[in-house]
Amino acid sequence: MKRWMILLCTAALVACNRYDAGIPAEERQQLATTLESSSRPEALRELLRQTPRDERATTAWLLNRMTPGDRDTMRLDLLRENVAYACRARREFPWTKALPEEIFRNEVLPYASVDEVRDAWRRDFYERFAPRVAGCSDMRAAIDTVNRILPEVVGVEYNTLREKTNQSPAESMRQGMASCTGLSILLVDALRAVGIPAHFAGTAAWHDERGNHSWTEVWIDGEWHFTEYYQPAALDRAWFLADAGQAVPGDRQHAVYAVSFAPTGDWFPMVWNETSHEIHATDVTQRYRDVYASFADRAAEEGTHVQVTFRMFRDARHATASGDRVAANVDVFCGTEQMGGGRTAGPLQDMNDALHFLLEKNRTYTFRYTDTQGEAREVVARVGDAPLVVTGYME
Numbered sequence: 001m002k003r004w005m006i007l008l009c010t011a012a013l014v015a016c017n018r019y020d021a022g023i024p025a026e027e028r029q030q031l032a033t034t035l036e037s038s039s040r041p042e043a044l045r046e047l048l049r050q051t052p053r054d055e056r057a058t059t060a061w062l063l064n065r066m067t068p069g070d071r072d073t074m075r076l077d078l079l080r081e082n083v084a085y086a087c088r089a090r091r092e093f094p095w096t097k098a099l100p101e102e103i104f105r106n107e108v109l110p111y112a113s114v115d116e117v118r119d120a121w122r123r124d125f126y127e128r129f130a131p132r133v134a135g136c137s138d139m140r141a142a143i144d145t146v147n148r149i150l151p152e153v154v155g156v157e158y159n160t161l162r163e164k165t166n167q168s169p170a171e172s173m174r175q176g177m178a179s180c181t182g183l184s185i186l187l188v189d190a191l192r193a194v195g196i197p198a199h200f201a202g203t204a205a206w207h208d209e210r211g212n213h214s215w216t217e218v219w220i221d222g223e224w225h226f227t228e229y230y231q232p233a234a235l236d237r238a239w240f241l242a243d244a245g246q247a248v249p250g251d252r253q254h255a256v257y258a259v260s261f262a263p264t265g266d267w268f269p270m271v272w273n274e275t276s277h278e279i280h281a282t283d284v285t286q287r288y289r290d291v292y293a294s295f296a297d298r299a300a301e302e303g304t305h306v307q308v309t310f311r312m313f314r315d316a317r318h319a320t321a322s323g324d325r326v327a328a329n330v331d332v333f334c335g336t337e338q339m340g341g342g343r344t345a346g347p348l349q350d351m352n353d354a355l356h357f358l359l360e361k362n363r364t365y366t367f368r369y370t371d372t373q374g375e376a377r378e379v380v381a382r383v384g385d386a387p388l389v390v391t392g393y394m395e
Contacts, residue, residue, distance in 0.1 A: 018049075019045040019046070019048035019049045019056075020048065020056070020060070021053060021056065022053040022054065022056045022057060023056050023057045023060045024057060027057060027060050027061060027064065028060070030060075030064045031060045031063065031064055034063055034064050034071070037068070038068075038071055038072060039072045040072060043076060044063060044071075044076075047059070047076050047079065047080060048060065050080070051080065051083070054087075055083055055084065055087050058083055058086070058087060058105065058109060059079075059080075059083050061105050061109075062079070062082075062083065062105075062109060062110075062111075065261055065262050065263065067278050069278075070112075070118065074111075074118050075118070078111070078118065078120050079111065081120065081122060081123055082109075082111040082122045083109070085122045085123050085126050085193070086104075086108055086109045086122065086192070086195075088126070089108065089126065089130075089193070089194060089195030090104060090108070090195060092130070092195070093133070093142070093194060093195040094138075095138060095139035095142060095195060095196065096108065096194075096195025096196075099195075099197060103197050103219055104197070105261075105262075106260060106261050106262050107192075107197035107198060107199055107219055107261075108192050108195055108196070108197055108198075109192075109261075110192070110199075110261040113184070113185045113188045113189070113199065113200035113259060114166055114181075114185070114200055114259060114268065114270060114279050115166055115270060115273055115276060115278070115279060116166045116167060116168040116171075116185055117168040117170070117171065118168070119168040119169050119170045119171075120170075121168070121169040121170070121189050121193070122189075122192075122193055124169075125169070125189055125190050125192075125193035125194075126193045126194065128153050128154075128190075128193075129146055129149075129153070129190055129193055129194050130193070130194055132145055132146070132149060133145050133146065133194050139196060139220055140220060140235075142194060142196060143191065143196060143218055143220075143227070143235075144232045145232075146187075146190050146191055146194065146196070147187065147227065147229070147230075147231060147232040148232035150186065150187060150190055150229065151229070151230065153190075154169070154172070154173050154186060154190075155173060155176050156172045156173055156175075156176055156177060156178050156182075156183065156186060157176065157177055157178075158177070158178065158179065158180070158183060158229070158230075159177035159178070159179070160179055161177060162175055162177045162178050162179055162182060163175060164272070165179055165181045165182070165271075165272040166181055166182070166185075166270070166272050166273070167181070167182035167185070168185065169185065169186055169189055172185075172186060180202075180213055180214045180215070180228075180229075181202075181214045181272070183214075183228075183229035183230075184200055184201075184202070184214040184215055184216050184228070184229065185200065186229065187216045187227075187228070187229050188200055188216050191216070191218060196218060197218065197219035198216055198217065198218045198219070199216070199217055199258055199259045199260070200214065200216065200217075200258075200259040200268075201214070201215055201216065201217045201226065201256065201257065201258040201259065201284070202214035202215060202256070202257065202268075203244070203247060203254065203255065203256050203257070204252065204253050204254070204269040204271050205253050205254055205271075206240075206243045206246075206247075206254070207243065207246040207247060207248065207254050208342060208343040209343070210243075210329050210341065210342070210343050212271045213240055213243075215227070215228045215238060215240070216228065216229075217258055217284075218235070220235075224258070224284070224287070226238060226288075236291055239337075239338040239339055239340050239341065240340075240341070241288070241291065241292050241295065241340075242292060242340050242342075242357070242358065243340070243341065243342070244256055244285075244288035244289075244291075244292065245288055245289050245291070245292025245293065245295075245296075246289075246292075247285045247288055247289065248285065249283060249285040249286050249289075250283065250285075252269055253269070255283050255285045256283070256284050256285045256287075256288050257269065257281040257282065257283055257284065258281060258282050258284045259279055259280065259281050260280045260281060260282055261280065262280065263280050264280045264281060264282050266280070266281055266282060266283060267279060267280060267281055268280070268281035296358060299358060303361075304360055304361060305358045305359060305360050305361060306358075306359060306361050306383060306384075306385065306386065306387055306388065307356055307357070307358055307359075307387045307388075308332075308356070308357045308358075308359050308365070308381070308383055308387070308388045308389075308390060309354050309355065309356050309357075309387070309388070309389045309390070310330055310332075310342075310344060310354075310355045310356075310357065310367055310389075310390045310391075310392065311325065311344065311345075311354060311355075311389065311390070311391050311392070312325060312326045312327070312328045312330070312344040312369070312391075312392045312393070312394060313325060313326060313391065313392075313393055313394070314326055314393070314394055314395055315393050315394070315395040316393055319391065319393070322347060323347045324347070325344070325345055325346055325347050325349070326344065326346065326347070326394045327343060327344055327345065327346030327349075328343065328344050328369050328370070328392075328394065329341065329342075329343050329369060329370075330342060330343070330344060330355060330367055330368070330369045330392065331367070331368050331369070332357055332359070332365050332366070332367050332368075333365065333366045333368065334359075334360075334363055334364070334365050334366075339357070339359060339365065340357050340359075342355040342356075342357070343355065344392075359383050360383070361383060361384060361385055362383065362384060362385070363382075363383055364380065364381070364382050364383070365380070365381055365382075365383060366378050366379070366380050367379045367380075367381065367390055367392060369392055371393075371394050371395065372394045372395055377392065377393075379391070379392050
């Protein structure tokens with residue numbers, strides 16, 4: 001009898017020390033395939049053995065969905081720390097506790113947004129932001145808090161002189177600057193660090209070819225909302241809404257995509273790395289078209305906004321004929337806040353094709369562009385109750 005007890009205890013101990021103990025059968029089966037295809041299977045097994053049993057299933061989920069490059073080269077202590085602090089947020093924050101498991105794993109757990117350098121940001125950002133959101137009553141308040149304090153806490157400002165597009169948090173913080181891609185990565189990581197579901201989103205080019213843009217989406221109560229660095233308390237109110245509302249579903253160049261860590265059957269078009277199809281994504285263009293249509297309908301019904309048309313001509317002497325028109329990028333601001341942007345119609349476009357903005361009434365706006373000499377120009381206009389046409393000149 002004693003011998004049988006010893007054998008049973010030994011078997012139980014062996015089972016407890018198995019690297020896949022505590023991992024559901026389906027995930028465990030996929031994990032076996034994952035390890036077989038890895039260049040360092042034993043190191044990954046040892047990582048799982050050292051992982052607390054209640055975090056192994058989460059670690060296995062991540063390993064099963066990592067790109068082969070990350071799975072074979074990413075520092076394992078960094079991967080372990082990422083899982084540990086994501087699970088810590090899950091235990092500590094009420095909004096994270098309430099998340100469906102698939103949302104937590106795909107939108108909080110991931111260690112990266114796109115193809116940036118894999119930094120040790122998770123613990124650092126948890127320590128920076130967790131005390132600041134500890135008193136927040138709900139997820140919306142936490143989102144607002146993180147976005148409001150983020151620029152000051154990390155010391156990063158928008159600047160196109162940054163070293164590269166897809167900067168990691170450490171790279172952006174070292175320089176104190178980043179473009180929209182780097183800023184979006186910073187915001188996604190800061191939100192994830194305190195258990196808020198977030199991911200990277202963007203377009204390879206606007207409908208009028210004015211270039212690419214990146215931003216952040218957050219998940220609240222079953223719905224996705226968009227926001228940006230510098231925009232606390234401004235969900236679904238970014239300057240680019242009108243542009244996103246004209247994006248083209250299914251068009252790789254002009255659609256809006258949201259990144260997913262788990263495979264989707266589609267990929268994110270990274271303009272800084274056009275040959276890579278490794279970053280999974282979903283075409284979410286229709287959602288933006290619907291949000292903008294709803295905004296425009298509401299503005300028309302409430303009478304709060306008016307259409308403003310901006311035209312660009314060569315100069316004041318040539319401002320009548322179709323051939324006098326000039327195609328140029330124009331941004332519109334109200335104070336320091338950007339309200340939109342677009343490209344004016346050129347000489348060969350239809351005369352009815354014009355750049356339109358839907359702007360709030362009884363406010364003053366500044367339209368900014370660059371002239372033929374490369375100098376910054378601006379036109380200031382007061383928008384009242386009636387539709388308005390604003391004219392700019394390139395010379």
